[in-house]
Amino acid sequence: MAQVKTPRVLHIVKWYPHAADPQNGVFVRKHIYATDSNPLVLGFLNHAGPPEHDGMCTLYGSKNMSTAAKWGAYFAKVKSVQPELIHFHCYAPDLAPLLWFAKRAGIKTVHSEHWSGFLAQHPRPLQGWRKSLARWYMNQCHIVLPVSSVLSDGIKALAPDSRRNIVPNIIDSGVRKDTEKRPCTSICVVADVVLSIKQQDKIFAAFSALPRMQFELHFYGGGPDESTLSQMVKNHSNVFIHGRKSNAEILDLLPQHHALVLYSAYETFGITVLEARQAGLWAIVKSEFGCAPFYDEGCIIVTSDEALHTALEKVRELPRPEAAEFKDLSSHSIGKKLRTIYSKLLYA
Known part of the structure; x- marks a missing residue:
């Protein structure tokens, strides 16, 4: 029986649990760990704390980080792990040059999106260069993975040429307990x-x-x-x-x-x-x-x-x-769906 090849995927994140905020981007972490128990992660998070290193995960507090430093960290990580695919999570303008670098190097790209800013009813829609950059980004990704159909519709309205596949959030099953309800x-x-x-x-x-x-x-x-x-x-x-x-x-x-x-x-x-x-x-x-x-x-x-x-x-x-x-929203099911998307993109 032929063995299914496991691709080397580098995940680049803007939201992710870290020392100062263990709840930050927990939904992103669940998606990532559904695909691999020891994933390759590079994070540029919106805080000013020191870098954190845990196995193959490197997280930078990028609030006061220069563009040159971000690009340097990106190139160093890519050179180190030699990914076949880069999976970006949660759009931000500073991901756009990293996407351009990846595509120029011939690396396949995936982007997962959770942000409400792409919804039609958001009170502060993207304008000007921010809107143009986001449109370019979504159209250029090999595939975009919104968490819902309403978000997919919003991205389609912004970037009609984007290729989208809905991958919902993960609902952890947990351990069910017989817990006493509160009296009221x-x-x-x-x-x-x-x-x-x-x-x-x-x-x-x-x-x-x-x-x-x-x-x-x-x-x-x-x-x-x-x-x-x-x-x-x-x-x-x-x-x-x-x-x-x-x-x-x-x-x-x-x-x-x-x-x-x-x-x-x-x-x-x-x-x-x-x-x-x-x-x-x-x-x-x-x-x-x-x-x-x-x-x-x-x-x-x-x-x-x-x-x-x-x-x-x-x-x-x-x-x-x-x-x-x-x-269908378990870690196993969503992980299987993501791995199938990776395989089709790389090996189909």
Whole structure:
């Protein structure tokens, strides 16, 4: 039986877990480790910390790093590992010259995208040279891998000649535990605290009209508006702000709650919805999120603030839903899909 050749893939990342922020880009790391247990990774991350080296992974805090230094690190890594393919993750303008270098050297290129900036409904669309550069980049990659169809549509509108193949986020199965639910009907929100996008203020407004002795609301996540949210809820004894938690912590905490709410203005995917369903929670969501193709009967779709309030009130009377399974989104399934894409690009 012929042995399948494993290509040497160099992953270049802009978001990735590091010492100062172990939760940064965890979704990127999951994709990478689904393809290889000892991957080749080069990172240019948006912080000013010292370089980190772990096996074949090198991460630079590139906030104060010169362009020449970035290019030098790139050429040194490419010379060292001699990749057959370079897989870029999460667009940024400084990836464009690295893509050009790779193509000039005859190296195949793949790009995975998660960024909401390519969505049609994003309030600050790319303009001018930034838009032109992003269009060139997406059109020049051998293949672009958006995490959802809505993101793919946004990239297509920007770069009609781009070649795209949807590769969703990974939903870790974890270990299911029989966790005791909290005594009140417990609602949780897992999202960065950016009120203009994630709309925790609207969730709180809908929730605050519910009976205090029967419901409680838990916010998980950090962000620029965390202090504003704290001030907003300070007089409500049944509302709790927990700050940022790791993905592993969230997966452990979810089963304590009865429902999760994600009421963002937009979501390229919305991974917490599916993690909540896998934990056996109701998920109160909008229909246009990137993960919508995976919704099941445990998802309650709302279209207005009034519908959100009604759904929150309704959860108390609903029986516990069956936990969902997302086998097609497992690390094994997504890893197999990525390796197939690599093989077709290199050996077909």
